[in-house]
Amino acid sequence: MVLHLVKLCVGADDVQDLADWQQYWLGERKRLKQAPEIFHTTRMVPKRADEIVAGGSLYWVIKGNVQVRQLITEIRPFKDSDGIRRCHLVLHPELVLTQYQPRRPFQGWRYLQGKDAPKDLPKSAQSAGAIPEEMRQDLMELGLL
């Protein structure tokens, strides 16, 4: 069974907000002639890294719901300038919309078993990314996406 991570996407109002932020981040890295990759930095290194990079994703909680996931392509431990061990969760740039799964506010990350992860939205809904979130939910409930 694939092992995932789940984490709060602090400060994002919706998936588009996350996408905009990551595009901005990529642009900045290109401008600074750094590798154009998206990663999230965390202090605790997942011990089950091998299971995660074998197809696992980071499921982002936005405004109280899991809404989207990104494939974790690499977990890269490093030491920061203060000598503190941290790690980069390197993410695939594609944002895959998922079914909403409500969450209480929380800190940090935890493992998410594959059987507990919300399902991806169908392709028709993935391409409807430009539709406002509320309308997308309404259309989903009506079976129109």
Added chain:
Amino acid sequence: MSVVAKNAKGTAMIKHGVTIAGAALAGAVVWGASAAQAKDAVCLTQPLKFAGEEVSGCLSAREAAELADLPVMLGGDENGKGLELTHPTDIREKREVKTCREYRTASGEDWFAMTTYDMTIEGHFQKRCGLLDHVARAQAADRDYLPKKSVTEVDIDGISVSVLLLFDPEGTAGLDREAEQGRTLKDFADQGALEVTGQNAQSLTIDYRSMSGTLQELARGDFTGDGIKDALVTCGVRAQEGSYRVSDLMVLTKLSADGPLQAVADGGS
């Protein structure tokens, strides 16, 4: 229960059920409740600390409203910084809140804790301010089936698995169904699914589904409006692997003398 407290001038005064330590900021509170208000609906199980104040005993809704204007004390630092919140649409804009009233106003406007540190500090606010909110809503109970001892000391065969809500963030454990069937923590422990790692008058600590969590009783009163006395508890849960942490208030009750202790409502903090 009446106790002696001091006002801003250091003058001793009698206050029903509320102990006020540290006179420096006591002037911020308008004391002197009427006889009707002295019939306090909620009694604290452990002291509630604000800067310059330590409140214990029983509280009325009016007193809770007054406490909402006192700075929340973080650790032992009475004069420290408050909680830094970030603007909902412009993360460069920050705002510091120190009292529960300020926190509620800012939260209502979607200001949020952005960093892990801010989230930790926010947890202190949620506990204290959530308790004050519950006191403000509480009613006087006319029936009480709770044990005299702390709810954290209740035998685990008398505690419903409904108290494990925060341990199951995915909601996949079917706790609602298990609770409806009358399953208790002991049932889960006997199956090897749960382990109680600590239990005393102050706390009940449980390992379940790769999470460790601790319940602590805060106050008693009728928080649900059914006339039955409830216990307000704080529940903090962390992943055994990972940096995940979550905490919330829960209302526990016993609906009859021989019924289980069970979670009846979201604390709503």
